[in-house]
Amino acid sequence: xxxxxNLSRRRFIGVCxxxxxxxxxxxxxxxxxxxxxxxxxxxxxxxxxxxxxxNSVFHPNAFIRIDRRGKVTLMFAQSEMGQGIHTALPMLIxxxxxxxxxxIAVERDGLNRAYGEQITGxxxxxxxxxxxxxxxxxxxxxxxxxxxxKKWKISTDECRAESGSVIHVPTGRKLAxxxxxxxxxxxxxxxxxxxxxxxxxxxxxRRTRRLDTAEKIDGRAVFGIDVRxxxxxxxxxxxxxxxxxxxxxxxxxxxxxxxxxxxxxPIDGGMSVGVAVVADGTWAALQGRRALEVTWEEGPNAxxxxxxxxxxxxxLSKRPGAVARRAGNVAKALAGAAKRLEAEYEVPFxxxxxxxxxxxxxxxxxxxxxxxxxxxxxxxxxxxxxRVTGLPLDSIRVNxxxxxxxxxRRADADWPREAVQISQWVRAPVKVLWTREDDIQFDxxxxxxxxxxxxxxxxxxWPIAWSHHFTGPSSSAHWNPARAVNxxxxxxxxxxxxIAYDFPDLQIEYVMANTxxxxxxxRSVAHSQHAFVNECFLDELAALGGKDPxxxxxxxxxxxxxxxxxxxxxxxxxxxxxxxxxxxxxASKAGWGGAIAPGxxxxxxxxxxxxxxxxQVAEVSLREDGTVxxxxxxxAVDCGQVINPETVEAQMQGAVIFGSTAALHxxxxxxxxxxxxxxxxxxxxxxxxxxxxxKVYIVPSTDPPGGIGEPGVPxxxxxxxxxxxxxxxxxxxxxxxxx
Numbered sequence: 001x002x003x004x005x006n007l008s009r010r011r012f013i014g015v016c017x018x019x020x021x022x023x024x025x026x027x028x029x030x031x032x033x034x035x036x037x038x039x040x041x042x043x044x045x046x047x048x049x050x051x052x053x054x055n056s057v058f059h060p061n062a063f064i065r066i067d068r069r070g071k072v073t074l075m076f077a078q079s080e081m082g083q084g085i086h087t088a089l090p091m092l093i094x095x096x097x098x099x100x101x102x103x104i105a106v107e108r109d110g111l112n113r114a115y116g117e118q119i120t121g122x123x124x125x126x127x128x129x130x131x132x133x134x135x136x137x138x139x140x141x142x143x144x145x146x147x148x149x150k151k152w153k154i155s156t157d158e159c160r161a162e163s164g165s166v167i168h169v170p171t172g173r174k175l176a177x178x179x180x181x182x183x184x185x186x187x188x189x190x191x192x193x194x195x196x197x198x199x200x201x202x203x204x205x206r207r208t209r210r211l212d213t214a215e216k217i218d219g220r221a222v223f224g225i226d227v228r229x230x231x232x233x234x235x236x237x238x239x240x241x242x243x244x245x246x247x248x249x250x251x252x253x254x255x256x257x258x259x260x261x262x263x264x265x266p267i268d269g270g271m272s273v274g275v276a277v278v279a280d281g282t283w284a285a286l287q288g289r290r291a292l293e294v295t296w297e298e299g300p301n302a303x304x305x306x307x308x309x310x311x312x313x314x315x316l317s318k319r320p321g322a323v324a325r326r327a328g329n330v331a332k333a334l335a336g337a338a339k340r341l342e343a344e345y346e347v348p349f350x351x352x353x354x355x356x357x358x359x360x361x362x363x364x365x366x367x368x369x370x371x372x373x374x375x376x377x378x379x380x381x382x383x384x385x386x387r388v389t390g391l392p393l394d395s396i397r398v399n400x401x402x403x404x405x406x407x408x409r410r411a412d413a414d415w416p417r418e419a420v421q422i423s424q425w426v427r428a429p430v431k432v433l434w435t436r437e438d439d440i441q442f443d444x445x446x447x448x449x450x451x452x453x454x455x456x457x458x459x460x461x462w463p464i465a466w467s468h469h470f471t472g473p474s475s476s477a478h479w480n481p482a483r484a485v486n487x488x489x490x491x492x493x494x495x496x497x498x499i500a501y502d503f504p505d506l507q508i509e510y511v512m513a514n515t516x517x518x519x520x521x522x523r524s525v526a527h528s529q530h531a532f533v534n535e536c537f538l539d540e541l542a543a544l545g546g547k548d549p550x551x552x553x554x555x556x557x558x559x560x561x562x563x564x565x566x567x568x569x570x571x572x573x574x575x576x577x578x579x580x581x582x583x584x585x586x587a588s589k590a591g592w593g594g595a596i597a598p599g600x601x602x603x604x605x606x607x608x609x610x611x612x613x614x615x616q617v618a619e620v621s622l623r624e625d626g627t628v629x630x631x632x633x634x635x636a637v638d639c640g641q642v643i644n645p646e647t648v649e650a651q652m653q654g655a656v657i658f659g660s661t662a663a664l665h666x667x668x669x670x671x672x673x674x675x676x677x678x679x680x681x682x683x684x685x686x687x688x689x690x691x692x693x694x695k696v697y698i699v700p701s702t703d704p705p706g707g708i709g710e711p712g713v714p715x716x717x718x719x720x721x722x723x724x725x726x727x728x729x730x731x732x733x734x735x736x737x738x739x
Contacts, residue, residue, distance in 0.1 A: 070178030079120040081403035084647035096137030098161035123610040123707020138193040147184035224374035236285040239274035242673035254291040260284030313450035321509030322487030324497035333465035333505035337456025349668040350446035356404020357439040360419035363429035368395035374403035376411040408521035446522030447473040461545025475519040495530030498572040501556035524710040531714030535605035582615040585636035590617035603722030611706030618719035640703035655712025
């Protein structure tokens with residue numbers, strides 16, 4: 001599914017002015033899904049544009065700066081958490097600007113509240129930036145060409161840009177960009193600029209070195225955990241172990257006796273309460289925390305348990321749900337089916353478990369606040385800091401560092417709130433560093449859910465009817481009930497409502513069941529649940545009809561068309577042709593249907609999410625003790641126009657590891673209101689010696705780009721589960737599979 005972005009000239013060009021240092025083009029992008037300008041803005045008119053500002057607010061994803069020396073600097077405000085956008089986004093501009101890739105510099109830009117919340121998530125960075133950033137580069141290019149033509153007193157038709165210079169085609173004369181920036185800065189901004197066609201791309205689509213690799217290797221890269229500020233103190237927080245519990249009282253006598261401990265203060269993190277020990281160093285803060293004597297008022301959730309949540313889901317699953325999608329008459333089709341199958345599936349709560357635990361450094365002063373954090377949503381941090389401190393937004397500065405993993409967790413506001421509160425209390429800069437145990441036990445979790453399915457087959461064994469009724473929390477509606485329009489929060493039904501298989505009779509229903517366990521977006525959001533359910537139940541239907549799983553999928557995708565539907569209130573488009581292509585490619589490269597080594601078993605799955613189509617074949621074996629060994633994964637991906645193939649491959653490989661971990665090991669359980677898992681010994685992640693061989697194949701495409709950070713996660717979970725089901729001779733309907 002492509003993203004269409006309509007931009008007026010003033011919306012596209014934020015600033016084009018001579019600042020005495022060269023040509024500066026500022027670009028503001030619309031928020032994801034935004035097609036018309038909001039009513040407020042601090043945007044400036046473009047140079048030469050006499051109209052008043054249109055008062056719109058957009059996210060600043062990129063800026064171009066070319067100085068008098070010809071140095072090209074591309075500045076980006078989005079967060080780099082390993083996905084490679086600090087390389088991919090500059091590639092878009094460099095392509096159209098016609099500059100040598102090796103000659104550009106990239107800077108992370110700061111936060112400006114005029115740009116909105118500035119969230120990096122939803123695999124949307126390249127989708128959103130594809131057209132506007134290319135226009136930014138093309139606009140700068142055309143203005144530089146016009147500047148050269150003006151100096152030569154010739155037509156622009158006689159000129160072209162190449163490698164940071166403008167060339168007069170008939171004579172071969174050249175003018176470097178450095179000599180043109182001041183003239184270009186005084187020119188009017190063109191209404192329309194030509195964009196290069198894919199056959200002329202020199203940078204887009206080519207394997208390109210990551211701009212952040214060197215500094216990450218030699219240690220220059222600064223992650224949140226690396227931040228050091230003059231006069232900084234360190235804090236560790238002892239939090240109430242029960243959701244919704246309160247602090248009754250505490251005795252800090254022993255904690256204050258620990259050398260290096262400065263203060264002990266109570267805090268309210270919004271989602272949890274606790275007591276912070278502030279010290280000269282992390283070790284002293286941790287030792288002081290261990291010495292605290294605290295009495296909690298555990299409240300009504302003291303008896304909360306995973307089993308209790310599960311029972312509630314089961315009860316609610318018997319109720320009619322809000323209809324997210326309907327086609328035909330599924331009840332009638334199931335009643336008349338030659339064969340019918342019913343099944344119940346369950347998925348657990350999951351932690352994000354990023355390698356860099358939560359951390360935030362804040363310095364609150366009387367006239368302002370400065371924050372240093374590995375943030376996915378610096379704008380949210382700014383707003384939270386304003387609420388906590390009472391300071392105006394303009395006085396709050398957020399510095400975004402590199403992120404040691406995000407997966408949606410670093411878009412939340414509980415951990416920066418703590419740092420701001422503590423700094424405000426102690427009147428000094430403070431770094432709050434979570435332990436691994438804090439990070440897992442006080443995470444905001446991927447919701448659990450229960451799924452009840454029914455499917456019908458015709459006399460030839462082909463699936464003809466599909467019913468899917470699911471129950472569970474919504475990570476968006478939990479915090480903001482208004483997000484559940486007609487009982488259907490978008491982030492809960494995606495992956496279910498937009499199932500790609502063209503069943504003549506189909507019904508998707510959802511019953512929202514929020515729990516005291518705080519939910520959050522998790523890499524691929526609800527797609528991670530629905531792909532498992534859809535693709536595993538489809539394998540069950542294939543087995544019931546005596547069909548090959550690959551052939552069943554191809555049969556249900558045989559209509560080469562774009563499916564469009566919007567029953568849930570959200571318009572969906574699914575191109576069945578693209579899903580067929582990745583399915584065929586993955587099956588072919590994996591040798592599906594051919595011979596396989598003794599003791600090995602294959603599973604297949606495909607899924608569309610974030611505008612990208614992915615199919616995967618997982619190959620597993622069983623050890624002597626019955627545990628699973630993931631041997632090999634073949635992945636085919638169609639993400640539209642590829643910016644950097646190396647980034648696509650790396651993201652798919654990472655998604656396979658991330659999703660396989662969830663399939664085999666991932667599970668958060670609660671007993672007596674407390675999370676039972678605490679570290680990687682009981683919240684397992686796939687280890688390096690368990691990593692499979694991973695082969696990634698990219699489908700060439702000129703379609704607009706889709707997302708790439710998340711789409712590799714959903715299909716690997718059912719691919720592994722389907723393979724293990726064959727190996728064990730028993731269907732996997734509940735995760736985790738178990739090693």
